[in-house]
Structures are given as C-alpha cells and as structure tokens.
Amino acid sequence: xxxxxxxxxxxxxxxxxxxxxxxxxxxxxxxxxxxxxxxxxxxxxxxxxxxxxxxxxxxxxxxxxxxxxxxxxxxxxxxxxxxxxxxxxxxxxxxxxxxxxxxxxxxxxxxxxxxxxxxxxxxxxxxxxxxxxxxxxxxxxxxxxxxxxxxxxxxxxxxxxxxxxxxxxxxxxxxxxxxxxxxxxxxxxxxxxxxxxxxxxxxxxxxxxxxxxxxxxxxxxxxxxxxxxxxxxxxxxxxxxxxxxxxxxxxxxxxxxxxxxxxxxxxxxxxxxxxxxxxxxxxxxxxxxxxxxxxxxxxxxxxxxxxxxxxxxxxxxxxxxxxxxxxxxxxxxxxxxx
Numbered sequence: 001x002x003x004x005x006x007x008x009x010x011x012x013x014x015x016x017x018x019x020x021x022x023x024x025x026x027x028x029x030x031x032x033x034x035x036x037x038x039x040x041x042x043x044x045x046x047x048x049x050x051x052x053x054x055x056x057x058x059x060x061x062x063x064x065x066x067x068x069x070x071x072x073x074x075x076x077x078x079x080x081x082x083x084x085x086x087x088x089x090x091x092x093x094x095x096x097x098x099x100x101x102x103x104x105x106x107x108x109x110x111x112x113x114x115x116x117x118x119x120x121x122x123x124x125x126x127x128x129x130x131x132x133x134x135x136x137x138x139x140x141x142x143x144x145x146x147x148x149x150x151x152x153x154x155x156x157x158x159x160x161x162x163x164x165x166x167x168x169x170x171x172x173x174x175x176x177x178x179x180x181x182x183x184x185x186x187x188x189x190x191x192x193x194x195x196x197x198x199x200x201x202x203x204x205x206x207x208x209x210x211x212x213x214x215x216x217x218x219x220x221x222x223x224x225x226x227x228x229x230x231x232x233x234x235x236x237x238x239x240x241x242x243x244x245x246x247x248x249x250x251x252x253x254x255x256x257x258x259x260x261x262x263x264x265x266x267x268x269x270x271x272x273x274x275x276x277x278x279x280x281x282x283x284x285x286x287x288x289x290x291x292x293x294x295x296x297x298x299x300x301x302x303x304x305x306x307x308x309x310x311x312x313x314x315x316x317x318x319x320x321x322x323x324x325x326x327x328x329x330x331x332x333x334x335x336x337x338x
Contacts, residue, residue: 005050005234008033010151012041013051013230017148018157019164020053020193020226021219026167030159049327051230053193054318056092056335057177057186058223059140064108065115066137068271068278069123070101077128078102084126086316089333090118093317097242098310101133104242108335110178135278139270141256144318145227147266147282149235172220178336182218185211187334190319193226229317231326237264237282240311241289243296244275246304252277258299264292275306286310 005013008031015027024035024042031038045051057064073081085091085105093106107123109115119134152160175182184204188195197212204211218224232238247255252270259268259279267280279296283289293308314322321331 005045007151009041009045009050010149011156012038013045013228014149014151014157015160016042016051016053016228018152018160019167020055020228022160022163022167026163027160030156030163049231049323049330050234051228052320052328053226053228054191054320054332055186055189055193055224055226056318058225059137059143060223064110065112066106066108066140067115067119068135068137068269069105069107069119070133070135071103071105071123071129072131073102074128074130081126081128082315084128085123086321087333088122089319089335090122091316092319092335094315095240095311096313096315098312100307100309104309104311110336135271135273135275137269138272138276139252140268141270142260142265142268143225144229144266145225148263149230150263169220171222172217174223175218175221177223181214183336185215185218186224186336189224189226190334191332193228227318229320229328231328232282232314233326235282237284239283239286239289240266240280240314241283241292242267242278242280242309242311243293243305244307244309245277245279245296245300246275246306247277247300248302249276251300251302255300255303262292262295277303280311 011031015031024038027038028035059066082094085094090107090109091105092108095104097104107118109118119132124132177183177186185200188200188203197215198208200215201208201211232240255277256268259265264281264283265279266282269278270276271278281292283292293305297305313324316322319333319335321329323329
C-alpha cells in the first residue's frame with residue numbers, strides 16, 4: 001500500500017478538486033507533465049484507493065432531502081449495525097464519533113415523505129439500533145466538494161479554474177435525474193465521476209453517440225456535483241471534528257460568511273432542533289482543534305457550542321466504502337439505485 005503522496009500527487013488531486021472532469025491534455029501544461037504521465041499517476045492513485053472522483057445530485061427540495069441521524073447501538077451490536085447501514089443506498093456517510101453517539105449518518109431521500117419513512121421505518125428498525133435522533137438539513141451552506149488541498153500555486157489554480165469555465169459552457173435546463181434517461185448516467189457517474197461517454201455507453205447498453213449527447217446535457221444542467229476525494233489520513237489534516245452549535249437564526253448569514261473564510265471547513269449546515277448550526281472541519285492535530293474552537297467562539301459571539309465531536313473513523317463517504325485508514329475500497333453503493 002502507498003502510504004505517502006508526492007508533491008506531484010497532491011498537485012494532481014488539487015487540480016481535480018478544481019475541475020474533476022478535466023482532460024489530461026488540458027491539465028498537462030498547468031502541471032508540467034505529459035498527459036500519459038498524468039493518466040498513469042491518476043490510475044495509480046485510484047487503484048490504491050487514495051483518490052477518486054464521484055458525483056451526486058445537488059441538494060434541492062425536488063431532488064434530494066438530507067438529514068443527519070445520530071445512532072446509538074445496543075451493546076455488542078455496532079459492527080452488525082454498520083454492516084447493514086453500509087448496504088443502504090440512502091445512507092450516504094457513516095462516521096464513528098468519539099462521544100455523544102455511536103454513529104453519525106448523513107442520509108438522503110428524494111422527498112420529505114420518503115425521508116420520514118427512511119428514518120422511522122427502516123433505520124429505526126435495523127437490528128441492534130437502540131435509538132435514533134434526526135436533524136433535518138434546513139440549508140447546506142458548504143459541503144465537501146468545495147474543500148481544497150493547497151498543492152497548487154495561485155497561478156496554477158486560476159489556470160485550472162479557467163479550464164473549467166471554458167469546459168462548462170452554456171447552461172442547460174433541468175433534467176430528471178431519477179428518470180429512465182438520465183438516471184443510469186447519474187449512477188455511473190457516482191461510481192466514476194470521470195467516466196466518458198464511451199465507458200458509460202458500454203456499461204448501460206446504449207449507443208455511444210446517444211450517451212455523448214445525453215451526458216453533455218446532463219453536465220450542462222448543473223444539477224450534479226462532481227467531487228475529487230482523497231484519503232484523509234494521507235493528507236496534512238488527519239483529524240475530523242464536528243461542532244454542534246446553537247445560533248440565533250438572524251445570525252446565520254453572518255456566521256456562514258465567517259465560516260467560508262476558513263479553508264479547513266468541510267461542511268456547514270443549518271439544522272432543525274436546538275443545535276441548529278453544524279460545522280465540520282479537517283485539522284492538523286488535536287491542539288489545532290482547540291484553537292479552532294476558540295476562534296469559532298470569538299467569531300460567533302452569539303453562538304453556543306453545544307457539543308464537540310471528533311470523528312474516529314469514516315466507514316462510508318458519499319456512497320463509497322472506506323478502509324479503516326481512509327482509503328476507498330473501490331466499492332460504491334449508488335445513492336439512487338435503479
């Protein structure tokens with residue numbers, strides 16, 4: 001197993017965070033390497049489970065409802081519960097928390113009614129689950145697709161952003177992400193966010209020319225998020241922490257503005273319930289965690305930090321199953337199975 005990433009590896013991953021579907025030929029002059037070299041480097045990282053590109057629908061009321069669910073397990077049943085939840089498509093992320101809860105799930109459903117059914121009728125009845133507490137996402141302010149490494153210099157990063165602006169082109173109207181035309185494409189891109197038309201066509205049994213046209217429309221719709229992930233423990237930010245915060249509703253906008261300025265933040269949500277604001281960050285070490293919490297308290301004087309939870313291990317992230325060291329196993333569970 002590869003246990004360290006070179007500077008060239010980090011630069012490639014950073015570039016793909018900025019433009020997950022960039023061609024190797026367009027990235028070559030920016031990264032100072034031949035297209036074939038970049039392709040081989042990426043394949044090595046992907047095969048080792050160190051980095052991967054995934055895709056999922058933008059959180060919108062008509063496409064995806066999201067909630068966080070705290071799970072407490074009966075004694076001795078944690079592994080059984082996790083094994084069941086790993087196979088559940090609607091469970092996007094599974095985290096082992098240090099305190100306050102055994103597991104923290106991020107779940108989704110196409111509608112509020114289906115989300116209610118998921119929590120009440122399926123998750124609550126999983127053998128070994130002792131109790132659940134659900135927090136509905138009332139607003140997604142920041143999420144993991146916006147998080148970046150710091151491997152590229154400012155000029156390189158802007159060059160990659162320019163490539164993305166050029167490739168995105170004119171927008172298209174909304175499409176039915178769950179329907180028979182685009183649903184299979186969405187599922188294939190969830191398993192490989194860099195898959196091209198020929199690859200997708202071969203997997204779903206359609207002509208390549210048809211898929212090329214459908215894929216272009218899907219990408220231009222702006223309804224999919226593309227995200228280049230990296231094994232966290234191999235980065236300079238191996239500690240993941242979540243703060244549950246009570247914040248006056250009128251202060252949420254200003255709080256989000258301040259939070260956006262911290263590059264360590266991976267997730268920022270407005271939630272229902274007493275703790276109505278959540279912030280998740282990746283940090284260098286536990287002492288930095290304490291310093292960041294102090295900075296949060298100073299930046300948000302009207303806020304009360306209700307709970308601080310260090311994430312001990314992530315078993316599943318946006319549908320991808322992970323090894324204990326954070327590398328992906330290569331197995332994915334489609335968020336919206338066909």
